[in-house]
Amino acid sequence: AQSVTQPDIHITVSEGASLELRCNYSYGATPYLFWYVQSPGQGLQLLLKYFSGDTLVQGIKGFEAEFKRSQSSFNLRKPSVHWSDAAEYFCAVGALNTGFQKLVFGTGTRLLVSP
Amino acid sequence: DAGITQSPRYKITETGRQVTLMCHQTWSHSYMFWYRQDLGHGLRLIYYSAAADITDKGEVPDGYVVSRSKTENFPLTLESATRSQTSVYFCASTGTGDSGNTIYFGEGSWLTVV
Numbered sequence: 001a002q003s004v005t006q007p008d009i010h011i012t013v014s015e016g017a018s019l020e021l022r023c024n025y026s027y028g029a030t031p032y033l034f035w036y037v038q039s040p041g042q043g044l045q046l047l048l049k050y051f052s053g054d055t056l057v058q059g060i061k062g063f064e065a066e067f068k069r070s071q072s073s074f075n076l077r078k079p080s081v082h083w084s085d086a087a088e089y090f091c092a093v094g095a096l097n098t099g100f101q102k103l104v105f106g107t108g109t110r111l112l113v114s115p
Numbered sequence: 116d117a118g119i120t121q122s123p124r125y126k127i128t129e130t131g132r133q134v135t136l137m138c139h140q141t142w143s144h145s146y147m148f149w150y151r152q153d154l155g156h157g158l159r160l161i162y163y164s165a166a167a168d169i170t171d172k173g174e175v176p177d178g179y180v181v182s183r184s185k186t187e188n189f190p191l192t193l194e195s196a197t198r199s200q201t202s203v204y205f206c207a208s209t210g211t212g213d214s215g216n217t218i219y220f221g222e223g224s225w226l227t228v229v
Contacts, residue, residue: 006157034218036220041222041223042222042223043205043220043221043222043223044158044205044207044220045220046217046218046219049217090157090158092158102148102160102163102173103158103160103218104160104174105150105157105158105159106157107155107156107157108157
């Protein structure tokens with residue numbers, strides 16, 4: 001079965017600084033990978049997804065992620081963080097053999113943005 | 116408005132009572148899901164449905180019942196609520212084909228069992 005690890009529970013970044021959130025997955029074949037963002041009291045919004053092809057994926061709000069098969073990683077990046085990016089971020093993996101719709105989520109990383 | 120809506124948004128109930136959380140989507144998506152979100156666990160899949168009258172268990176189904184008589188509705192019932200079921204519950208949906216790559220989430224239902 002697939003699994004996802006987000007090793008950082010909290011990350012604090014200064015506004016304007018770059019951001020990288022880590023995500024490692026476990027799955028034997030090519031996974032379907034997603035990043036979601038959750039603002040306080042809200043549902044989850046899709047930032048970006050990787051199914052196949054180019055390993056550098058662009059998403060909404062200036063985010064990007066890179067799929068690295070050799071490292072089983074799908075880290076989320078943003079070159080310049082804005083205060084409005086403060087939220088919780090979830091990495092998720094779907095698998096072809098279980099239907100990509102059944103996602104397994106990581107435990108999340110809470111991003112704090114300092115002035 | 117189109118979208119996915121959950122009700123109630125907030126609920127306090129007593130141990131042993133039956134509670135039903137409603138989920139309605141207007142996209143005619145074939146797939147619908149129920150997740151629960153708990154601190155330290157992220158989101159865990161409770162049940163999902165691939166189409167009307169087709170449901171299957173997820174990772175944490177015990178204590179929950181679902182039904183899907185209509186494509187647009189996917190209610191989640193806690194038959195006899197326990198304190199361990201205090202959580203935030205998210206309904207989600209997705210279609211097939213090009214629209215099937217994105218799973219859309221509702222805004223959540225906060226349930227407290229006392």
